[in-house]
Amino acid sequence: MNDPGHSEGLRSVVRRDDGDVEMDPKIQEILGRALKAHYDDLVGAPIPDRFLVLLAELEAKEARDGR
Amino acid sequence: MADNRSSVDFRERLIAEIPNLRAFATSLSGSIQSADDLVQDTLLKAWGHADSFVEGTNLRAWLFTILRNTYYSLYRRRGREVQDTDGIYSGSVAVPAGQDSALDLADFRLALAKLPEEQREVLIMVGATGLSYEETAEICGVAVGTIKSRVNRARTKLAELLGMTNSSDIGPDRNSLAVVHHGRVTTLAS
Structure with a gap:
């Protein structure tokens, strides 16, 4: 990221005295929304049966073994 | 149990x-x-x-x-690293971005997949899962400061990959895109 030659034209990102990079809040906001949209889309997918079956089997086995 | x-x-x-x-x-x-x-x-x-x-x-x-x-x-x-990222997700739903510049979800995912793993994982944990910086640091076994710096690098890289580097690219309101000043400002383009 600290490659001035490569980052030609980059105006939305600045480097502070402490070396940290500070990004335009508006870009941060857009990226933040995109990130949430990406993640929430995945979270919203239905849970495959295989996981419910797996956990039910584990629990049944535990009950059977009398633990 | x-x-x-x-x-x-x-x-x-x-x-x-x-x-x-x-x-x-x-x-x-x-x-x-x-x-x-x-x-x-x-x-x-x-x-x-x-x-x-x-x-x-x-x-x-x-x-x-x-x-x-x-x-x-x-x-x-x-x-496998990044290669077959297109097509694995359900679709290219537009990101609900509100009034200005929406990012296409498929484009965003391609860019996300190109991040180094250590940056991608912390960006997801901190930015989408509801985990705190402290919890993320504990999960990754590194200091909180390291997490913050990875998140910053991840955002910067994403913006670059998505071409969000010029104010004209991300919306009509140029004035709101002024660079944030913190002490001595050095643009990376200098």
């Missing part, structure tokens, strides 16, 4: 975390197939080590730690 009752409770709580585990695993591995295998391994380990979960602590953070360790020890070596 002590008795059947607590075992039922624990199962219910695991089930409630499955959507987050899948979302994190998919974000990490870039493949839904790998993600589901990874989630299955995570659930098996979590069940087997239920006694080591400390009540009152964050179950999601505990599960993410297991999932992440499993990924780095078993899955990452399988040789």
Whole structure:
């Protein structure tokens, strides 16, 4: 990221005295929304049966073994 | 597990975390197939080590730690990195961005997949899962400052990959895109 030659034209990102990079809040906001949209889309997918079956089997086995 | 009752409770709580585990695993591995295998391994380990979960602590953070360790020890070596990212997600739904510049979700995902893993995972944890910087630092076994710097680098890289480097690219309101000043400002373009 600290490659001035490569980052030609980059105006939305600045480097502070402490070396940290500070990004335009508006870009941060857009990226933040995109990130949430990406993640929430995945979270919203239905849970495959295989996981419910797996956990039910584990629990049944535990009950059977009398633990 | 002590008795059947607590075992039922624990199962219910695991089930409630499955959507987050899948979302994190998919974000990490870039493949839904790998993600589901990874989630299955995570659930098996979590069940087997239920006694080591400390009540009152964050179950999601505990599960993410297991999932992440499993990924780095078993899955990452399988040789896939970024390549087949297109097509693995359900669709290219537009990101609900409000009034200005929406990012296309498919474009965003391609860019996300190009980030180094250590940046992608923290960006997801901090930015989307509800985990705190402190919890993320604990999951990754590094200092909070390291997490912050990885998040910053991840954002910068994403913006670059998405071409969000010129004010004219991201919306009509040029004035609102002024560079943020903190002491002596050095633009990277200098």
